Amino acid sequence: MNEEIKTFTISIYTENNIGLLNRISAIFQRRHINIESLTTSQSEIESVNRFVIVVNITEAQAKKIVGQFQKQIEVIRVYYHTDEETIYQESGMFKIKSDLLFNEPQIQNIIKESNARIVTVNKEFFVLEKSGRRNEIESLRRDLNIFGIMQFVRSGRISVTKEEMKITEMLSAFNNQ
Amino acid sequence: MKETQTIETSKTSSAKTERICGSEAIIKCLIAEGVDLLYGYPGGAIMPVYDELYKYRDQIHHVLTRHEQGAAHAAQGFARISGRVGVAMATSGPGATNLITGIADAQIDSTPMVCITGQVFSNLLGTDAFQETDIIGISTPVTKWNHQVTKASEIPEVLAKAFYIAKSGRPGPVLIDITKDAQFGEIDFKYEKCTGIRSYIPTPKMNIESVKAAAELINVAKKPMIVWGQGVILGKAEEELKAVIEKAGIPAAWTIMGASAIPTSHPLNIGMVGMHGNYAPNKLTNECDVLIAIGMRFDDRVTGSLDTYAKQAKVIHFEIDPSEINKNVHADVAVLGNSKDSLTALIPLLNENSHEAWHQKFKDLYATEFEKVIKNDLHPTKEGLTMGEVLKEINIQSEGNAAIVSDVGQHQMIACRYSEFNKTKSNITSGGLGTMGFALPAAIGAKMAAPEREVVAIIGDGGFQMNIQELGTIFQQKVPVKIVVLNNEFLGMVRQWQQLFFDKRYASTEMTNPNFVAIVEGYHIEAKRVTKREELADAVKEMIASKESYFLEVCVEKEGNVFPMIPAGSSVSEIRLS
Numbered sequence: 242m243n244e245e246i247k248t249f250t251i252s253i254y255t256e257n258n259i260g261l262l263n264r265i266s267a268i269f270q271r272r273h274i275n276i277e278s279l280t281t282s283q284s285e286i287e288s289v290n291r292f293v294i295v296v297n298i299t300e301a302q303a304k305k306i307v308g309q310f311q312k313q314i315e316v317i318r319v320y321y322h323t324d325e326e327t328i329y330q331e332s333g334m335f336k337i338k339s340d341l342l343f344n345e346p347q348i349q350n351i352i353k354e355s356n357a358r359i360v361t362v363n364k365e366f367f368v369l370e371k372s373g374r375r376n377e378i379e380s381l382r383r384d385l386n387i388f389g390i391m392q393f394v395r396s397g398r399i400s401v402t403k404e405e406m407k408i409t410e411m412l413s414a415f416n417n418q
Numbered sequence: 419m420k421e422t423q424t425i426e427t428s429k430t431s432s433a434k435t436e437r438i439c440g441s442e443a444i445i446k447c448l449i450a451e452g453v454d455l456l457y458g459y460p461g462g463a464i465m466p467v468y469d470e471l472y473k474y475r476d477q478i479h480h481v482l483t484r485h486e487q488g489a490a491h492a493a494q495g496f497a498r499i500s501g502r503v504g505v506a507m508a509t510s511g512p513g514a515t516n517l518i519t520g521i522a523d524a525q526i527d528s529t530p531m532v533c534i535t536g537q538v539f540s541n542l543l544g545t546d547a548f549q550e551t552d553i554i555g556i557s558t559p560v561t562k563w564n565h566q567v568t569k570a571s572e573i574p575e576v577l578a579k580a581f582y583i584a585k586s587g588r589p590g591p592v593l594i595d596i597t598k599d600a601q602f603g604e605i606d607f608k609y610e611k612c613t614g615i616r617s618y619i620p621t622p623k624m625n626i627e628s629v630k631a632a633a634e635l636i637n638v639a640k641k642p643m644i645v646w647g648q649g650v651i652l653g654k655a656e657e658e659l660k661a662v663i664e665k666a667g668i669p670a671a672w673t674i675m676g677a678s679a680i681p682t683s684h685p686l687n688i689g690m691v692g693m694h695g696n697y698a699p700n701k702l703t704n705e706c707d708v709l710i711a712i713g714m715r716f717d718d719r720v721t722g723s724l725d726t727y728a729k730q731a732k733v734i735h736f737e738i739d740p741s742e743i744n745k746n747v748h749a750d751v752a753v754l755g756n757s758k759d760s761l762t763a764l765i766p767l768l769n770e771n772s773h774e775a776w777h778q779k780f781k782d783l784y785a786t787e788f789e790k791v792i793k794n795d796l797h798p799t800k801e802g803l804t805m806g807e808v809l810k811e812i813n814i815q816s817e818g819n820a821a822i823v824s825d826v827g828q829h830q831m832i833a834c835r836y837s838e839f840n841k842t843k844s845n846i847t848s849g850g851l852g853t854m855g856f857a858l859p860a861a862i863g864a865k866m867a868a869p870e871r872e873v874v875a876i877i878g879d880g881g882f883q884m885n886i887q888e889l890g891t892i893f894q895q896k897v898p899v900k901i902v903v904l905n906n907e908f909l910g911m912v913r914q915w916q917q918l919f920f921d922k923r924y925a926s927t928e929m930t931n932p933n934f935v936a937i938v939e940g941y942h943i944e945a946k947r948v949t950k951r952e953e954l955a956d957a958v959k960e961m962i963a964s965k966e967s968y969f970l971e972v973c974v975e976k977e978g979n980v981f982p983m984i985p986a987g988s989s990v991s992e993i994r995l996s
Contacts, residue, residue, distance in 0.1 A: 256617050260554055260564070267559045308741030314563045314583055317617040415616040 278397030329400030440570030461509025464536030490520020495863030511549030526850030562590030570603030587620025624755030649713015802975030855884030
């Protein structure tokens, strides 16, 4: 149903220009839509950026908002997908006191079972990195919280879609005009 | 002349370049884009450009307005009457922010405009420098595109893109902010017009299958109705629209932005839709079986409550902007593309028809509206001048050939309802944004863009005082624009709502006005006040006959109301006649 609020991942392929982030976030702001997460990086194409934005809205809203993004001059192409249509994950980092690693043997088990990676260890602290679904990172955070976390940060969602997004074809069609 | 020729030859990529500074490059870009008239206001951060404007003053005429908002609206008026890109210029900080209302107005009414603002030196950006403001951030939501230039070398390409974006596809305003060091910097100048941007599809490709589907629906319709908008004017599709309605015999109504695309006197022109539109097209929107929307966007002032809008009808939507499809009203058939191309493809697929019985329904409802509303507006017998009778006199004296530039409020609705238009691009008004203060400066731009046309500004006593300073521009530039102020000593539309929906609590709507005639005469513009019905015809005649700018104040009844009216949030079929 169009009226049901769902999680949508919006992928926006854009030129790499100053001010575009402002233009895109203003479209959400104007419609009073909260951004759950926003990630921007280079895409598979040199000189083309990709925004991956997660929002909880209805499909009708998603369609309309995609139309608004699409009409921005420096936006090349926009898609929206449901969770089922994408492969997605997030990444979390944990900074923890090093002595816990030796004094609390359970921590070693937690690290092992969670498939988290130790990024660095020194005398004062060590840093864990965990990539995966939100619930996996959250579950690790809860487990570690018992012992104390010095710092925690989680990235926005990154995702690739199961279907093809034909940006390269679009751009070469323009060049061949 | 020599400079122009250089630009002509520089269109080929092998053209030789010349070394000039950024500010001169800006002027050369404007000339290359055919700009010979622009509106603006100088200041610190744009001074190098004004210095070049002085040198090029034989090729490009800069009009000093009295406020940057006036410059923006004048550029809009210029664009609306001519179809060309209007240009406005301002300095940084307050100069730039004063443009914003005009830019927002141009954005919502799809007006092609390029605004150039000066900016502080790039090394001062973000330091809270004198007259620094983040105009890119501020203008982002109200521009089709904006860009900050910090290097002189970027100027030609960015300005070429600005003009291309402003006028292509669904037009809109573009703001280019240029730092002072970029204006001073030297470049090897060469200009190439922009012909395409890889991330931007101005006009979606028309799908002939959708045109066929539209024709099929229209051909079987028993009660078809057209509502056209400004897309017809922007797409230069007036003749094609006429051919469609004449061949298929379809009653056709317009939004205020679409007014004048088809002459008022055309028998299939059934009037205006929307909150203060005509009775028949509003009522019968909820009775038609096929609703054909052409270059319009189903604004809430047109549709009233969406839950009860044309639910019985199949909707065909001809539209250049894909984001408008299904935005407010579901389209059973959407035809994307330029209105001229789409209607051209549609005409041969239509069956000839006349729909006489259906048309009679419009005539019957018109008769009701005439009896209850129009008669009293245009041929009043009781004391107190009506706004409608002023418009009637202007129609008579201008023989329907005037371009009417209206402000916002009751007089605007009256002007749109009762103006008789023979020519397209004759109704210039602030539609989407509803900007009071629009008309006086917009009329300046319109008259200067089309000096051969009679341009009459219709303004309320409230809106007149919002940009009254532009009388100075009219005087200095000797713009022979005609200004009619319909003075009811109220912010009339708000007062009308207070009367109808707030138990006559007239909160801050009554105006104690100055002597307008004295003010206008202070600017050495001929001015007259009319208070009696018997003076009106002669006064309007004298105004239209004048070869110079002329001001006419008409003191109208204080508490006149505009009807019909669809109360906000009501259905179009709940339109009230009193």
